[in-house]
Amino acid sequence: MNTLPYTPHGPGAEAVTISRVADNQWHAVENDLVVGRGHASRRLDGRTFVSIDTWRDAIFDQLAAAMLADQSELLYTVVDENDRDLRAGWExxxxxxxxxxxxxxxxxxxxxxxxPPDVVIAGADEGPLRLLDKAIRAEVEAAVGWQTMPAEVLPWQGGTRPMNASKYTVAIHDGRYVGMVRVATRTRRPRIGLVAVLVDxxxxxxxxxxxxxxxxxxxSAGFEAVTAEVDESNKAALGLFESLGARRTGTTLELVSREV
Incomplete structure (x- = not known):
């Protein structure tokens, strides 16, 4: 456990101790009470995302400083663009x-x-689906980079991670998989996780x-609407969803720490 004492200014102020209580957790303790928590989560793409839960700016700053000091890599976090206080804290x-x-x-x-002519829309089989997934990832990585894809889309695992083909619908042209849609349904409202078509x-x-x-x-299954997230730089996807009557409900920012 690493501890970092923090003594705020002002008469009657109580000392706050910042402790790393686990590999991915930090606590801010005042008068034996936890008054703030920090958490780090390493995603499958190798990036580490952090979050802080406290209502006091000074404790937020101390937790953020401790978490940055304990890491030797870039850190990421996600905030609602309208949450100005949280965004200001990370900035x-x-x-x-x-x-x-x-x-x-x-x-x-x-x-x-x-x-389109000679195109069939169907459910997916894992073998050809995996080949399509690999080809699309290579095209995206060579163009705008896979980091522009929705956060919930899993990174490429080198072909070792099982794919749940039941979540995908594919387009088949001349016997070849050329496009796919991934739907996540384990939420209150289904989520379109990915829409992708080969460049050619x-x-x-x-x-x-x-x-x-x-x-x-x-x-037909009883869902009146679904959700989707689109990177602001993906003009084609933005145009597609807007042409279908999609309504923008919010904006999420991904923030990254300074170089370490």
Whole structure:
């Protein structure tokens, strides 16, 4: 356990001790009471995301300083753009915005878009789905970088991590998987986790046909709307969702710490 005493200024002020109580947890203790908590979580892509829970700015700053001092890598955090106090706290600690993601609510009561000739929309099998996933990841990484994809989309695991094919709907052209939609349903409202089409198959309406097919299926299952997140730099995805009547409901910022 590492401890860092902090004595605030002013008469009658009580000392606050910042302690690292586990590999990924920090506590701020005052008068034997925990008055703030910090947490770090390492994601599958290797990045570490941090969060702090306290209502006092001075304790937030002390926790952030202790967490940064204990780490030898860049740290990330996610905040609602409208949460100015939380954003200001991380900025005081030296964090800066690295990306902005728009949140949407998408209606499901939509007509299915026209399916391009020789394209079939179907459920997925893991073998060809894995090949498509690998190819799309390579294209995204070579262009804008996989870090621009929605946060819940898992990073590539080198083909070793099982894929739940039941969560995917795919577009098949001439026997080859060329596009996919991933849906997460273990939430109050289903979430569109990914819409992707191979570069050489784009601009033919495949993405729209895939998405409207999935939305109609969710509507038939009793869901009136789904959620989705789109990076602000992904103009094609923004245009697709907005053309389907998606309503923007918020903006999330990903912040990254200064170089260490």
């Amino acid at each position: 005081r600690a030296g964090f800066a915005t690295s990306r902005r993601e728009y949140e949407f609510v998408v209606p499901t009561d939509l007509p299915v878009g026209p399916i 198959e784009q601009w033919h309406g495949i993405g729209r046909a895939l998405l409207t097919h999935v939305l109609q299926g969710l509507h």
